Amino acid sequence: MLGRTILSRALLLRTLKNASNIKQATRNGSHGVWTYRVPPPMPSKRVTYLAQVLGGLCWWWILYHIATEPEHIYGEWPYVDPSTWSDEELGIPPDSAGPLKN
Known part of the structure; x- marks a missing residue:
C-alpha cells in the first residue's frame, strides 16, 4: 500500500512537470500565457x-x-455642542404647557 502511494505521487509529480511545459497557442494577440489546469507562472x-x-x-x-x-x-462644518441648543430648537414644549396629550 505504501508502494502504491509513493508510485502515485511520483506519477503525479511527473505529470505536473510535463504539464507545465504544455502551452496552448496564443489567441487574440499576446495577452499573456494561457494554461489549462496548471497554476499560472x-x-x-x-x-x-x-x-x-x-x-x-x-x-x-x-x-x-x-x-x-x-x-x-x-x-467641513464646525462641531456644534448639543448642550447649547434650546428646548425650542429641539421641539420640546415649555413646562407650563402641561402634560402631553395622547
Whole structure:
C-alpha cells in the first residue's frame, strides 16, 4: 500500500512537470500565457517589488491625507455642542404647557 502511494505521487509529480511545459497557442494577440489546469507562472521579482512599492505609495497617500485633511471624512462644518441648543430648537414644549396629550 505504501508502494502504491509513493508510485502515485511520483506519477503525479511527473505529470505536473510535463504539464507545465504544455502551452496552448496564443489567441487574440499576446495577452499573456494561457494554461489549462496548471497554476499560472509566478510574476518576476521586479513585478512583485513594483507592486509592493505602488501599494505602499497608495497607502501612504491615503493615510497622509486622512491625517492632514480630516475634513474629508468628518465634514467641513464646525462641531456644534448639543448642550447649547434650546428646548425650542429641539421641539420640546415649555413646562407650563402641561402634560402631553395622547
